[in-house]
Amino acid sequence: MSNHSQRDGPDRQPTRIPLFLFATGVENSSPTIHNGRVRRDQMGECGHYRHWEHDFDLLENLDVRFLRYGPPLHKTFLGQGQYDWEFADLTFARLKVRDVVPIVDLCHFGVPDWIGNFQNPDFPVLFAEYAGAFARRFPWVQLYTPVNEMFICALYSAATGYWNEQLKSDQAFVTALKHIVRANVLAMYAILEERPDAIFIQSESSEYFHADNPQAIRPAEFYNARRFLSLDLNYGRSVNSEMHEYLLDNGMTREEYHFFLENTLRHHCIMGNDFYYTNEHRVDLDGQVRPAGEVFGYDEITRQYHDRYGLPVMHTETNFDQGHEGDEAVDWLWKQWANVLRVRNNRVPIVGFTWYSLTDQIDWDIALREQRGRVNPRGLYDLDRNIRPVGEAFKELLSQWRQVLPTQSVCLFLPVILPSEYDEPVAARRREGWRRYLRHELKAQPKLRS
Numbered sequence: 001m002s003n004h005s006q007r008d009g010p011d012r013q014p015t016r017i018p019l020f021l022f023a024t025g026v027e028n029s030s031p032t033i034h035n036g037r038v039r040r041d042q043m044g045e046c047g048h049y050r051h052w053e054h055d056f057d058l059l060e061n062l063d064v065r066f067l068r069y070g071p072p073l074h075k076t077f078l079g080q081g082q083y084d085w086e087f088a089d090l091t092f093a094r095l096k097v098r099d100v101v102p103i104v105d106l107c108h109f110g111v112p113d114w115i116g117n118f119q120n121p122d123f124p125v126l127f128a129e130y131a132g133a134f135a136r137r138f139p140w141v142q143l144y145t146p147v148n149e150m151f152i153c154a155l156y157s158a159a160t161g162y163w164n165e166q167l168k169s170d171q172a173f174v175t176a177l178k179h180i181v182r183a184n185v186l187a188m189y190a191i192l193e194e195r196p197d198a199i200f201i202q203s204e205s206s207e208y209f210h211a212d213n214p215q216a217i218r219p220a221e222f223y224n225a226r227r228f229l230s231l232d233l234n235y236g237r238s239v240n241s242e243m244h245e246y247l248l249d250n251g252m253t254r255e256e257y258h259f260f261l262e263n264t265l266r267h268h269c270i271m272g273n274d275f276y277y278t279n280e281h282r283v284d285l286d287g288q289v290r291p292a293g294e295v296f297g298y299d300e301i302t303r304q305y306h307d308r309y310g311l312p313v314m315h316t317e318t319n320f321d322q323g324h325e326g327d328e329a330v331d332w333l334w335k336q337w338a339n340v341l342r343v344r345n346n347r348v349p350i351v352g353f354t355w356y357s358l359t360d361q362i363d364w365d366i367a368l369r370e371q372r373g374r375v376n377p378r379g380l381y382d383l384d385r386n387i388r389p390v391g392e393a394f395k396e397l398l399s400q401w402r403q404v405l406p407t408q409s410v411c412l413f414l415p416v417i418l419p420s421e422y423d424e425p426v427a428a429r430r431r432e433g434w435r436r437y438l439r440h441e442l443k444a445q446p447k448l449r450s
Helices: 048-062 086-098 123-137 150-158 170-194 214-226 229-234 241-249 254-262 298-309 328-345 389-401 425-444
Strands: 021-025 066-069 077-079 101-107 143-147 199-205 208-211 269-274 280-283 289-291 313-317 350-355
Touching (some): 021 101, 021 313, 048 086, 048 389, 066 086, 086 123, 101 123, 123 170, 143 170, 150 170, 150 199, 170 229, 170 241, 170 254, 214 241, 214 280, 229 241, 229 254, 229 298, 269 298, 298 313, 298 328, 313 328, 328 350
Parallel strands (some): 021 350, 066 101, 101 143, 143 199, 199 269, 208 280, 269 313
C-alpha cells in the first residue's frame, strides 16, 4: 500500500515502515447498566459479530491500515486462566492476512460478570493475566491500548453512576481509578514479557473545564487538576498537593500511590488524546458542569497535555453526527484535521489521527446509560455498511495527506512492525534487543511490579 517506504543500508530496517497512523476503530464498549442486569455490548448492537468480515472489507475500501480493535472482554475472559479465543482467533487471523495493524483495545468500559466491577481489588492482577495470555496467543500484535479512557471509565462507573458499579462518590471514583490504572500498568508489563517491543497508545479523553464566573474558578481548578489523574498515575508523575490529599482522603494508601511512582513505562508509550465536541465544559459556582461546546479545541488542549507529559501524541478518537444538512460530520473532520496539522506545526510530535468509529453507534448520545436503541449517525459507514459523506471525506483526506506527514526523520521514526514483517530477521533482532534491555531494566529497578 502507499503508506510505506523502502529502507536500505547495512542495518536495514523492515522493508515497509508506516509513515502516519491514519486509523479508525470498531466500537467495543461493554459496560453494564441496571445494576449489572443489562450489558451494552456495542459490537453486538452495531452488528459487528455478524458482519466482521465485511467490516474488514470496508477498511480496504478506505485504504486504512490501522484499526483500534479488541475482542469482547466479557465473552473472552471466562475465569482465571479460562479463555474463549474462538472469535479472536477468527478476526485476528483475518487482520493478519490483510496486513492490518490492530491497536488492541483489551478493556473498554466493562469487565466480565464474574469479576463484577471496577471496585474489585482483584481486577488489576486478573486483567494483567488476561493481557499476557492475549499477547502469548497473538505474538505478532505490537500496538495496544490495554484499558481505554481510564479517566472516563472511572468517572462514569463510580462518580456519575452511569455504568457498572453505578456509584456516585469521590471514594468510589478513587477506588475505581486506582484499580483501573494499576490494571493498565500491570498489563503493560505482562505484554512486554511476551512482546518486548510493544508500543502502548493510551487513548484518554482530553478535557477542559471553564469557569462561568469568578465564584466558579475554584471548582473549575479542581476539575482541571482531576482530569490529569489517570495519566499522572499511569506515567508515574507526582500529582499536585491538592490531588495528593484528594487521593489519600478517598482511600488510596501511600503504598498504592508509590506503586505508580515506582512503576512507570512511559518510554514505551504514545499519549492518545481523544477529543469530541463534548470534551469542554462550563462550571458554575456550585461545581455543576454543563457542556461548553468547542472553545479551545483539540490543538490547545493537546498542547496542555503534551506540556505536562512530554510524550508523542496521537489523536485517538473523534466523531460528529451527520445532521440534516449532511455535511456536519465532514466539517468536523476538516476542523479536527486542521487542529492535527496545527499540533504538528507547533513541533509537537504527533503520529496519527483516528475517526471513531468505522460504523454508526447506538445510544452514545446518552452515554449508553439507557436502552433507547437510537442510532447515532457518526460512523464512516452506516449500520447497513453504506459509506457516509464523512467516510468519503476521510478516504480523500488519507489519499491527499498520507505521504506528506512522515513521522520519521533521519534519526527518529515510529518503530511499527507490520504483521507481514513479524518473522523477518531484523524484526526478530529488534525484539531480542528490547528483551535484553527490559531484563536489565527490571534488574536495575527491583521495585518494579511490586
